[in-house]
Amino acid sequence: MAECNEWQMPQRTGGSPTRTMADLLFLPDLERSLINWLLRQQTATLAEAAAYLNQSEIEAAAVLQDLIEQGFVQWLDQLDPPQYQPKLQRRKGRNMPTKIWDALE
Amino acid sequence: MAQIISIHSFRGGTGKSNLTANIAVAVASQGKRVGIVDTDIQSPGIHVIFGLDEDSFTHSLNDYLWGRCGIEKTAYDVTAELKTADGYREVAGKVFLVPASLKAGEIARVLREGFDVGLLNDGFQELTEQLDLDYLFIDTHPGLNEETLLSIAISDAMVIILRPDRQDFLGTAVTLEVAQRLDVPEIMLLVNKSPQAFDREAVIEQVQMRYGVAVGGLFQENDEMLQLASSGVFWLHYPEHPFSQEVHAVAQQLMAASSH
C-alpha cells in the first residue's frame, strides 16, 4: 500500500490555510470526491450535497464544515438559498529576485 | 450542457496543440459550436495554428485573469479563417478561440504573481453559456500545475497524448493516477508521432495493456505535418491523409462518448 504514504496530507503549521488544486489531491476519497463534484457544480446547496453524498443533511453538513475549517470550501450564506463553493484559489507566484522580474516586464 | 474536454500530455512537444486544433475543427465540421482555450499560459501558441498573431488579437486569457476584461472579450471567432491548401474552407459549425499571450512580460507576470485559479473555472462556464458552446476544448500545460489540475478536475472527458517513448510512458502513468483522483468520467489515450516503422496494432495493444485505458487513435510521425509547421489545421490542408482520417475518427468517438 505505497499509496497511503504518498498521498498523505503534508502537515502545515500556523495561519489560516489557503488551499490550491494540488492540496485537493491529498484529501481522503470521500472529501476529495465531494470537492471534485463541487468544482463541476461551481456551487451547491446543503440538500444537493447531501443527495450527492447519499447522506443526511446533518452528516453532510459535518463533512462540509470540516472542509471549511481546513480551508477547502466556503459557505456563501448571503445567497438565498445559501451555497457551498470550493475555495481552491491562487496559483502561487514564484519567489525570484525582483531584478529578474523587472527585466522581463 | 457543453462538454468540457481537456487535452493533456505529461511532456511537451507531443503534438497537443496541433491535435487539439485538428480535433476541435473536426467536431465543428459536424455542425457543432466549439470553443478552444489555451490554458498553456507558460508556453502558449495554439492561436498560431489558426493564423492569429499578437497583432491580430487585442485580448487574451491573460487579460481575463488579471481582471482587465470579461472572458467573452477574449474569444475570437476563427471560423471564417480556416485555411485549406488553396483557399478557405467553410465548416458547418463554429470555432471560437481564446488565445493566451505570447508576450514575454505577460508570461512572466503569471509566474511572478500567480492568479486566481477559481476565475478559470468561472470563465469556462461563462464562455460555454455566452457562446452557447457544445464543446469546450482546453489545451493544457504539459505536466502538472494548478491550472492543469483544475482543467482536469472539471473535464467531462480527458484526452492524454503520448509518444511511443519510455519517458512519455512513465509520465502518462502519473497523469492517469491524478485524473483518477480527480474523478474524470472519460479518459482517452492518443499515441502521436509513432515512427512509420512501428506496427500500429502492436503499439496500440502495448499501450492499452499497460494502462488499461482505451487508445482512441494512433498518429504516425509524418513529413507533411513537419512541413506545415503549425501554420494551419492539418486536416484542412490534407483531407485525404491517414492522419486526417484518424482525426475524424477521434472526433466521432468524443462526440459519441458525450451523447450517452
Ligand SMILES: Nc1ncnc2c1ncn2[C@@H]1O[C@H](COP(=O)(O)OP(=O)(O)O)[C@@H](O)[C@H]1O
Ligand atoms: N504526427 C506528427 N508528425 C510530425 N510532426 C508532428 C506530428 N504531430 C506534431 N508534430 C510537430 O511537433 C511539433 C510540436 O507540436 P505541438 O502541437 O506544438 O505540440 P505541444 O503542444 O504538445 O507542445 C510541431 O512542430 C508539430 O508540427
Ligand SMILES: [Mg+2]
Ligand atoms: Mg502546445
